[in-house]
Amino acid sequence: MKQRIRLYQQPAGGWGALKSSLQHLREQQVAGLGLPTLLRTNQPDGFDCPGCAWPDKHFHSTFEFCENGVKAVAAEATSRRLTADYLGQHSVSRLAELDDYSLEALGRLTEPLRYDAATDCYLPISWDAAFALIGHHLQALASPHEAAFYTSGRTSNEAAFLYQLFVREFGTNNLPDCSNMCHEPSGVAMGEQLGIGKGTVTLDDFELAEAIFIFGQNPGTNHPRMLETLRDAARRGCRIVVFNPLRERGLERFTHPQDAWQMLSGGSTEIASAYYPLRIGGDLAAVKGMLKALLEQGYGDQDFIADHTSGHAELVRDIADTTWPALVVESGLSEQQLREAAAIYAGSRATICTWGMGITQHKHSVATIQMIGNLLLLGGHVGRPGAGACPVRGHSNVQGDRTMGINEKPAAAFLDRLGQAFDFAPPRAPGYDVVGSIEAMLAGKVKVFLALGGNFAAATPDTAMTWQALRQCGLTVHITTKLNRSHLVHGREALILPCLGRTEIDLQASGPQAVTVEDSMSMVHASQGMNPPASPQLLAEPMIVARMAAATLPQSKTPWLWLVQDYSRIRDKIAEVVEGFADFNQRVQQPGGFYLGNSAREQRWRTQGGRARFMVHDLPARQAEPTDESLFTLMTVRAHDQYNTTIYGLDDRYRGVSGHRRVCFINRTDMQRLQLQAGQWVDITSVWRDGERVAKRFLLVEYDIPAGCLASYFPETNTLLPLGSYADRARTPTAKSIRVRLSPSEAA
Numbered sequence: 001m002k003q004r005i006r007l008y009q010q011p012a013g014g015w016g017a018l019k020s021s022l023q024h025l026r027e028q029q030v031a032g033l034g035l036p037t038l039l040r041t042n043q044p045d046g047f048d049c050p051g052c053a054w055p056d057k058h059f060h061s062t063f064e065f066c067e068n069g070v071k072a073v074a075a076e077a078t079s080r081r082l083t084a085d086y087l088g089q090h091s092v093s094r095l096a097e098l099d100d101y102s103l104e105a106l107g108r109l110t111e112p113l114r115y116d117a118a119t120d121c122y123l124p125i126s127w128d129a130a131f132a133l134i135g136h137h138l139q140a141l142a143s144p145h146e147a148a149f150y151t152s153g154r155t156s157n158e159a160a161f162l163y164q165l166f167v168r169e170f171g172t173n174n175l176p177d178c179s180n181m182c183h184e185p186s187g188v189a190m191g192e193q194l195g196i197g198k199g200t201v202t203l204d205d206f207e208l209a210e211a212i213f214i215f216g217q218n219p220g221t222n223h224p225r226m227l228e229t230l231r232d233a234a235r236r237g238c239r240i241v242v243f244n245p246l247r248e249r250g251l252e253r254f255t256h257p258q259d260a261w262q263m264l265s266g267g268s269t270e271i272a273s274a275y276y277p278l279r280i281g282g283d284l285a286a287v288k289g290m291l292k293a294l295l296e297q298g299y300g301d302q303d304f305i306a307d308h309t310s311g312h313a314e315l316v317r318d319i320a321d322t323t324w325p326a327l328v329v330e331s332g333l334s335e336q337q338l339r340e341a342a343a344i345y346a347g348s349r350a351t352i353c354t355w356g357m358g359i360t361q362h363k364h365s366v367a368t369i370q371m372i373g374n375l376l377l378l379g380g381h382v383g384r385p386g387a388g389a390c391p392v393r394g395h396s397n398v399q400g401d402r403t404m405g406i407n408e409k410p411a412a413a414f415l416d417r418l419g420q421a422f423d424f425a426p427p428r429a430p431g432y433d434v435v436g437s438i439e440a441m442l443a444g445k446v447k448v449f450l451a452l453g454g455n456f457a458a459a460t461p462d463t464a465m466t467w468q469a470l471r472q473c474g475l476t477v478h479i480t481t482k483l484n485r486s487h488l489v490h491g492r493e494a495l496i497l498p499c500l501g502r503t504e505i506d507l508q509a510s511g512p513q514a515v516t517v518e519d520s521m522s523m524v525h526a527s528q529g530m531n532p533p534a535s536p537q538l539l540a541e542p543m544i545v546a547r548m549a550a551a552t553l554p555q556s557k558t559p560w561l562w563l564v565q566d567y568s569r570i571r572d573k574i575a576e577v578v579e580g581f582a583d584f585n586q587r588v589q590q591p592g593g594f595y596l597g598n599s600a601r602e603q604r605w606r607t608q609g610g611r612a613r614f615m616v617h618d619l620p621a622r623q624a625e626p627t628d629e630s631l632f633t634l635m636t637v638r639a640h641d642q643y644n645t646t647i648y649g650l651d652d653r654y655r656g657v658s659g660h661r662r663v664c665f666i667n668r669t670d671m672q673r674l675q676l677q678a679g680q681w682v683d684i685t686s687v688w689r690d691g692e693r694v695a696k697r698f699l700l701v702e703y704d705i706p707a708g709c710l711a712s713y714f715p716e717t718n719t720l721l722p723l724g725s726y727a728d729r730a731r732t733p734t735a736k737s738i739r740v741r742l743s744p745s746e747a748a
Contacts, residue, residue, distance in 0.1 A: 066224035082109050160397070201390045350381065354391070477497065508567070510565055513567045523594070600612070690724070
């Protein structure tokens with residue numbers, strides 16, 4: 001594959017997106033199924049895209065997919081098959097030498113597998129034997145708390161609901177999930193401040209907003225369909241303000257691949273009205289600076305503040321005591337820039353604030369999100385048409401999984417309803433989150449690890465520690481569609497259980513089944529596959545969960561196998577247990593599904609005190625740190641040919657990188673200061689209180705990034721992130737703020 005670094009100067013989208021989409025369809029050998037499958041993506045009678053959680057707008061549009069959606073669908077609908085014959089001839093040690101892109105390219109798994117230590121290979125096992133092995137290991141534990149049950153955000157509502165029920169009937173709340181690594185701070189911050197941990201806007205609000213503030217987010221790569229929404233907003237005159245350390249092309253200009261005139265004329269739409277490249281982690285100070293500028297002018301919706309909020313006076317005093325020099329140092333922006341941004345905010349009658357993991361993966365992430373909340377509350381921009389808070393989540397059902405009860409700290413009311421509906425006493429003690437699960441495995445307190453999807457070994461921090469933790473388990477089990485790194489970092493015994501994908505027909509006793517998902521804006525809709533299964537031996541996720549439960553809990557009163565004969569039965573039980581899901585089966589039949597509602601959007605504040613809360617937070621304490629000019633702050637990012645830990649290719653088109661993944665983006669002045677140069681290979685060493693961690697041989701790439709800041713791709717740099725470095729009160733690993741130093745690599 002050709003390796004090249006070349007500045008990308010074209011708009012996002014356009015012919016590049018079409019060319020890339022066609023290339024991935026060819027590479028995955030999707031053949032005749034490709035176009036019909038894509039045309040059913042995000043349609044009322046089709047399946048939900050297995051990629052991001054951005055909502056669907058045009059329910060009767062022919063095309064409701066983007067470049068990333070094509071990659072996700074092509075990867076799942078590939079004609080490539082990874083058979084037991086192949087795996088029986090290739091040891092785990094040999095497979096582990098492949099990179100993540102090569103593992104992804106092996107194709108769909110076709111039958112259940114068990115690790116055989118004698119041959120170091122995965123060999124076939126019957127489904128009955130696999131479930132019996134799981135039941136044996138779980139029943140042999142001294143305590144239910146010696147098992148941890150991970151969940152990926154691609155899991156359906158039906159599978160997630162059964163999974164958490166199984167885990168709680170087993171006797172634990174050890175339900176770590178991908179939310180622990182991404183938007184956990186959003187839930188903590190908003191729940192405390194607004195009374196609900198979900199975004200308060202719908203897609204319709206973007207059509208009414210007069211200003212949209214985007215923090216720590218790159219929609220061009222992570223959820224490209226959002227660019228269509230931003231383009232439409234920009235075209236009608238909405239001001240779009242971006243705070244992001246990196247210059248991301250999708251936030252600068254965009255050509256919609258479905259806009260024939262733009263495509264043929266070479267036109268594009270300018271997205272950002274103002275772009276502020278702040279220092280990594282400087283968002284809290286930037287928002288606090290905007291608040292200072294606004295309060296100095298006497299700005300505020302006094303009626304809203306008086307009728308709906310508490311803590312305003314305390315915030316005013318804190319902001320007054322915060323100096324402009326401190327705000328400038330911490331944000332990396334000038335006072336003039338912060339006042340400019342505040343002026344745009346003050347001039348808007350309807351403002352949306354949206355953010356991604358550039359905000360959530362910091363030590364002070366909860367405080368930052370609550371400062372964004374303060375900004376919205378000051379202008380009364382919650383519960384107003386065209387205004388509100390919008391955390392943009394990643395995988396297609398990561399929000400729905402939480403709604404279904406995938407939570408290590410479940411609410412008491414949820415457990416009460418669950419116990420009543422299924423006639424058992426759910427455990428009440430909090431369980432392990434992701435970081436806690438790794439720590440417990442290392443300490444020998446967790447001995448069985450089950451994963452409903454995902455790539456735990458690659459997604460988690462502190463790679464060496466996490467891999468040691470997994471290898472200490474007596475049993476690791478992964479429910480998946482393809483082979484990934486986690487399956488090669490296994491316990492003493494290990495199972496791989498292949499499942500149906502979102503695009504495939506799920507045929508149960510009562511006929512073809514649909515599942516449901518919840519998008520980032522609380523819309524719940526159905527998803528029904530259309531393609532034949534990749535193998536006749538695949539089982540649906542709900543069936544796998546039900547059979548695990550039946551094998552593990554022989555005395556359970558829950559009719560597990562009866563429930564999965566017809567998923568409407570699962571949805572009836574969800575309606576009994578989960579708030580907002582009354583008449584679930586009837587409402588989900590509506591084209592586009594139904595809206596769950598949002599208490600904060602309705603200005604009902606389910607908080608301590610019954611009001612929306614202004615929250616006071618100090619600036620991060622970095623000013624007090626010893627000056628060390630050799631230290632940088634590194635943020636981990638996705639490449640464009642990547643979705644979370646799934647690597648579709650080795651290119652990052654919008655950042656001008658082709659054929660590389662081990663790259664490090666750096667400011668020119670920093671290279672000159674350290675006497676380094678673009679194209680040089682360096683080692684990256686992270687600095688933490690328990691010692692150093694090293695990632696070797698990364699290519700320096702000159703980029704428009706603030707001085708003192710670096711960016712590089714995960715999961716390659718996850719090894720640098722200490723397990724003990726996580727967000728205050730939310731415990732999300734701080735993947736966007738790793739303290740590192742660079743040194744020239746030794747010759748290869």
